[in-house]
Amino acid sequence: MPPSTLACEGNRRSRLSGRADPQRRVKCGESLRDIPPAAVACRRPLSPGIVAGCLLLLIVIAPANFTIHAADNSDGSVLLYTTAKGYDPLAWVHGADRFTSDAAIFVRDQKGQHRLVPAFAASADAAVSFDGHSVLFAGKAHAGDPWQIWEVALQGGDLRRLTSGSEDCIRPFYLPDGRIVYARKTEGRFVIESVDLAGRKPLALTYSPASTLPTDILRDGRILFEAGHPLGTDSTPEIYTVYSDGSGVESYRCDHGKARHSGRQSASGDIVFASTKGLSRFTSARSQEIQMPAPAGEYAGDVAETADGDLLLSWRADSKAPFQMMRWTPGASQLQAIHAEPAANVLQPVLLAPRTVPNRHPSGLHDWPNANLLCLNAYTSKYEFAPGSIHSVRLYTRDAGGNATLLGSAPVERDGSFFVQVPTEQPLQIELLDEEDKTLKREAGFFWMRRGEQRGCVGCHAGPETAPENAVPMILLRSTTPADMTGASAQSASGGH
Numbered sequence: 001m002p003p004s005t006l007a008c009e010g011n012r013r014s015r016l017s018g019r020a021d022p023q024r025r026v027k028c029g030e031s032l033r034d035i036p037p038a039a040v041a042c043r044r045p046l047s048p049g050i051v052a053g054c055l056l057l058l059i060v061i062a063p064a065n066f067t068i069h070a071a072d073n074s075d076g077s078v079l080l081y082t083t084a085k086g087y088d089p090l091a092w093v094h095g096a097d098r099f100t101s102d103a104a105i106f107v108r109d110q111k112g113q114h115r116l117v118p119a120f121a122a123s124a125d126a127a128v129s130f131d132g133h134s135v136l137f138a139g140k141a142h143a144g145d146p147w148q149i150w151e152v153a154l155q156g157g158d159l160r161r162l163t164s165g166s167e168d169c170i171r172p173f174y175l176p177d178g179r180i181v182y183a184r185k186t187e188g189r190f191v192i193e194s195v196d197l198a199g200r201k202p203l204a205l206t207y208s209p210a211s212t213l214p215t216d217i218l219r220d221g222r223i224l225f226e227a228g229h230p231l232g233t234d235s236t237p238e239i240y241t242v243y244s245d246g247s248g249v250e251s252y253r254c255d256h257g258k259a260r261h262s263g264r265q266s267a268s269g270d271i272v273f274a275s276t277k278g279l280s281r282f283t284s285a286r287s288q289e290i291q292m293p294a295p296a297g298e299y300a301g302d303v304a305e306t307a308d309g310d311l312l313l314s315w316r317a318d319s320k321a322p323f324q325m326m327r328w329t330p331g332a333s334q335l336q337a338i339h340a341e342p343a344a345n346v347l348q349p350v351l352l353a354p355r356t357v358p359n360r361h362p363s364g365l366h367d368w369p370n371a372n373l374l375c376l377n378a379y380t381s382k383y384e385f386a387p388g389s390i391h392s393v394r395l396y397t398r399d400a401g402g403n404a405t406l407l408g409s410a411p412v413e414r415d416g417s418f419f420v421q422v423p424t425e426q427p428l429q430i431e432l433l434d435e436e437d438k439t440l441k442r443e444a445g446f447f448w449m450r451r452g453e454q455r456g457c458v459g460c461h462a463g464p465e466t467a468p469e470n471a472v473p474m475i476l477l478r479s480t481t482p483a484d485m486t487g488a489s490a491q492s493a494s495g496g497h
Contacts, residue, residue: 077306078352079108079338080116080126080135081325087345089262089274089300092213092226093234095188097147097168099124105137107352108339117152117159121145125348127173132354136162136172136180149182151197154352162195163202173217175244176360181205181223183213189234192225194244205246207425207448209398210234215302216264221361224252224271226261230445232427237261239273239282245363246425247450254382255288262301267309274301279313294328295335304349312338312349325349366452371424372482373455374475376468377416378432380459383441391435393418395485398427398446409433410483416459417473421482424451432460 086100105116105123116135117123121143127136133154138147141161147168152159162180163169170190172182178197183190190211195202205223206212209232216224222241229238231251237259242249252263252271260280263273271282272292279294300314300323314323315335324340325347339346378390390412396404412418412432422428427446434440441460449455458468 079304079312080128080348080350080352081106081108081339081346082124082126082348083341083344083346084124085344087300087323087347090237090259092170092183092190092211093228093237095185095190095211098170101143102344113339117150122147125171126350128350128352128355129174130176130355130357132352135352136174138168138170138172138182146185149180162197171214173214173223175217176221176358177244179244181214181217181244183211192223192242203246204425205242205244206249207246207427208232209402209427209446212240215239215262217358218265219269219356219358221359222248224263224265226263228445229256230443232446233444239263239271243363244361245365245450246448247363247365247453248455249447253282253287253289260289264301264303266303266305266311272303272311274299279303293331295333298323300345300347302348304351306351312351314345314347314349316345323347364454365450366454368452369424370421370486371449371451371453371455372419372421373449373457374419374473374482375417375457376459376473378412378418378460379416380468381441383460385432385440388414389434390416390432390440392433392437393420394431394433395420395422396429396431397423397487398429404429407487408483408485410485413474413478415471415474417475419473419475419479419482420485422449423486424449424453430460 082099082103082105084099084103088096088098091098099122101122103122103124104120105126106113107116116126116137117139120139120141122140123137125138129135135152135154137150137152139150140147146166147170148161149163149169149172150159150161163182163184168185169182172180175181175194179194180197181192181194184193184202189209190213191204192206192212192214193202193204206225208227210228211234212225212227214223214225218224218241222243225240225242226237227240228235229251231238231240231249238256239252239260240249241252258276260273260275263271266272269284273280275289277291278296279292279299280289281292282289297315297317298319302314304312306312309330311328311330313326313328315326316323322341322343323345325338326335327338328335378393379385379387392409392411394409395407397407399405407423410418410420425448428448429443429446431442432440
């Protein structure tokens with residue numbers, strides 16, 4: 001059964017219009033500020049589940065005439081990092097800006113420290129390409145501009161703008177198939193989108209009524225992102241994954257509790273993140289987070305791992321001090337200072353080096369208007385249900401005012417299985433009922449399914465360590481046609497025939 005309180009199932013498998021010269025270059029002696037930002041209108045979605053189509057605006061700007069040089073650090077690494085006088089790592093939860101207006105990406109190499117894009121009013125969120133030749137970042141060419149996604153070539157400094165519009169676009173990452181992923185501010189919340197670097201239309205990947213923000217691309221090709229828990233709320237930040245076509249959304253672990261955010265995957269495959277406990281990680285051998293024995297203090301997340309396994313991270317002793325960049329050898333009792341600013345935070349360390357390309361996710365979406373959801377056994381859950389107590393399932397969505405709206409109901413078989421057809425690309429919520437139609441358990445948040453998605457789950461909030469029984473679910477023995485829960489027919493359905 002899908003995400004939030006019923007969707008931590010680790011075994012689930014599953015636009016801008018306008019005109020601009022796409023190759024406009026700065027003339028000799030012309031400033032970046034001489035180029036007016038594209039004033040492009042964007043149709044906004046009519047509902048939280050619909051994202052208007054946009055025409056990608058691609059602007060290429062003349063070389064900034066810089067080259068990155070080998071570093072003089074002991075390990076020869078070149079570093080990127082962001083400085084800002086003010087920083088709130090969780091401001092995105094409420095659709096707000098994480099950085100103050102002075103944010104700037106710096107390069108640390110053998111020539112010292114210098115701005116990555118000195119002509120920009122602001123820059124942050126650096127992400128290095130897999131070959132190490134280019135950097136994506138969120139930037140403001142002019143102080144009054146919204147954040148937009150840009151790419152800079154490290155040899156020669158060619159700049160091109162990859163997004164446009166009046167909304168902020170932040171937190172970009174490269175995908176392994178020639179696309180990028182980032183978050184666009186839409187109706188006061190951040191929605192994760194992907195776009196082809198060749199200039200095709202953006203594709204919305206998240207359909208949550210609250211903000212979602214990407215934090216990394218995993219080796220298996222999934223997007224690691226953060227959102228409130230329960231999913232679809234603007235409450236405690238939690239770590240989730242979704243495939244690069246927007247399908248298969250799920251929380252990374254089920255031990256929900258205090259805030260955890262800014263997750264990154266390490267060379268071991270572990271997910272290292274910041275939490276209220278300090279620095280923590282998820283490992284494949286455990287179904288719960290493990291606190292790392294890092295020195296006391298506050299961590300901003302977004303760690304970078306060196307070739308020898310050390311972690312570069314942003315740390316401060318307490319909330320009264322600015323973050324500074326430190327180096328930590330896991331297990332050591334001390335942090336090594338790398339860089340600090342007297343009146344600014346030093347954030348988002350990134351190693352400028354080639355890295356392994358993640359697996360490319362081949363989309364399994366069909367050209368269908370709806371999606372199918374198969375639950376193998378709703379009794380497989382961290383919640384206890386008496387045998388035979390689950391009688392039916394209801395499905396809800398949200399209306400424009402944020403109120404839950406019933407879409408339909410369907411029977412649950414004695415073995416806990418059910419098979420339903422659901423509407424797509426909108427918030428969805430599941431409720432389990434007994435034979436008297438009394439609620440046994442209802443999701444506190446919302447999930448979504450993509451158009452043409454077929455999805456199966458082991459149970460309801462079963463946990464990533466749970467495997468399904470080797471048995472055909474009774475619902476499929478009864479019928480291979482899903483019960484219609486799309487809201488297009490009667491609000492109660494008994495399944496196929």
